[in-house]
Amino acid sequence: MKADLKIPEDRIGALVGEKRRELNRLERETHVKIRVKDNDVFIEGEAENVWKARDVVRAVGRGFSPVRAVRLAKDSSLEIIDLSNLSDSRMKAVRARIIGRGGRTRELIEEFTGVYISVYGKTVSVIGDTGVAAALEAIEMLIKGVRHGVVYEYLEDWIKTRKAIGD
Template identity: 40%
Template sequence: MRHVTIPQDRIGVLIGEGGATMRDIEDRAGVRLDIDSETGSVGVESVEDPVQGLKGPDIVRAIGRGFAPEDALTLLDDELMLLELIDIEAATRNETDLTRKKGRLIGENGRTRELMAELSGASVVIYGSTVGAIGTPEEVEVVRNAVEMILDGAPHGSVYSYLERKHNELKSPGMEYHQYTG
């Protein structure tokens, strides 16, 4: 059994109304969840296909980091789907800096986060001091690079240009070799 600890305020989301979300995860991932709502500790035990069961802890972790259960369950869609969590706090000096950088990642009315998701093809959530991305390795890499650019202080315009370029590359395989990237 593997253990994942999630924030208290996400336990209800993990369980769902009348336990519906928990049962859905258990059925679809072939795992059994043992949730301690006092501590936020969730035991994840594989009961069916052990390979599919390996995704169980990531599904729980994704919900714990702010993803909607249906987005977290996309991790089961294909073995290439992965969850990446980027620690914003690691790139900040103090609480004020964390708030400022988190604000830059979210953008005005959530626009920056929205564009990261839209143009990369990944699901993107900003929760607490992490940015979470669920997608293929290529999609997640685009999000990671965009987040790092923003955390390093790049202007939003440069980040949006990068996202547009990557969006076009991901949409038209093979074309990336014919584009000028200056």
């Protein structure tokens, strides 16, 4: 099977890495062959492996480091929230709310839910497994303007609920 996709030109270097190191590692871990030309990425291999590699490449294109993106080759998922429907000024404010002062809000959501978050361009992306839904809910709350304290309380309640059910 084959897959072709585009990623932003400024993310090609992160995908390929110095002396093709990241690309070689990705090929090894996903058992596919990857070719890059300009900002086009061509993936070839067995269907399941191509899908996994495609998700990893998409994640790198959305601002994740290859090390974090490779988590998708295992049993994690990638969710992308598109902010392009917001005005430029509103998008800037939303991005700032999600990142938080010194990156602290993003870090707290990551710590509470066990996910990775990337705010890049007009998107917010999340990589993870069981905590993805809670992280997405917290991000949506921030987009809607809910106070940070309320979002943190939601995440604390989510953790308490998980502990109560033994997850």
